[in-house]
Structure formats: C-alpha cells, structure tokens
Amino acid sequence: MIVVDTDAHLLREVWRLHHHMSADDAPYLVAAVRFGVDLLTCGARLARAARRIGQPVRLITG
Numbered sequence: 846m847i848v849v850d851t852d853a854h855l856l857r858e859v860w861r862l863h864h865h866m867s868a869d870d871a872p873y874l875v876a877a878v879r880f881g882v883d884l885l886t887c888g889a890r891l892a893r894a895a896r897r898i899g900q901p902v903r904l905i906t907g
Contacts, residue, residue: 855879866894874900 855875862871870891877884877900884895884902895902 862894865897866891870894874898877902
C-alpha cells in the first residue's frame with residue numbers, strides 16, 4: 846500500500862490534472878510521477894492522460 850501525504854504541492858498537482866481525468870484517478874498519476882515509478886492501470890483514459898504528460902504507464906488488459 847502506498848500512503849500519499851496531503852501536502853499542498855500534491856493537492857495543487859491533482860487540481861491541475863483534474864480537467865484531464867477524474868478526481869479519483871489524478872492522485873494515482875501524481876503519486877507515480879512523484880515516486881518516479883511506472884503507472885499501472887486498467888483504465889485506458891488514465892493511461893492516455895499519463896502518456897500525454899510523458900509518464901511511463903503500463904495498461905493492464907483482460
């Protein structure tokens with residue numbers, strides 16, 4: 846389990862991304878960027894958003 850703190854920087858990043866993805870998905874992308882890890886997701890929309898900002902992503906299917 847990853848615990849993400851709620852400092853102001855993280856909240857600003859989530860808010861910045863909320864136009865491109867759901868408010869539920871944005872924290873996962875922000876956490877992946879912050880920790881420097883690939884984003885793993887089953888969500889095609891979240892994967893597209895991650896790719897748009899240059900974040901490595903692995904889309905899990907089926």
